[in-house]
Amino acid sequence: MKYNNEDDPRYRIANREAFIGVGLVLINFILWYSLAYGLGSKPVEEYNYIWGLPAWFFYSCILATLFILTLVVIAVIFLFKEVSLDEGDEQ
Secondary structure, three states, rough: OOOHHHOOOOHHHHHHHHHHHHHHHHHHHHHHHHHHHOOOOOOOOHEEOOEEEHHHHHHHHHHHHHHHHHHHHHHHHOOOOOOOOOOOOOO
16 A cells, blocks of 8 residues: 555644744744844944843843744644654544
8 A cells, every 4th residue: 555645634734833943943033133233233332231241142142042932832832733653643
């Protein structure tokens, strides 16, 4: 019996979750880039500092990372499904 991958619902779930992952990466990059270059484009003498770090670094590398980690946890809890990897298991 030939197994058809297109009929397996696990592939649709895997594709959906892959698109969610790519979306999270794009959100992370856009957020990081806009904060780093948006706030960091001034001369160094005009930088604001938070906890001894330039504000652009604090917002883009620390707060944005915490925000993305929160989004990843929410995505894993609410959007991802547990899927059996056994070949004959199509639930």
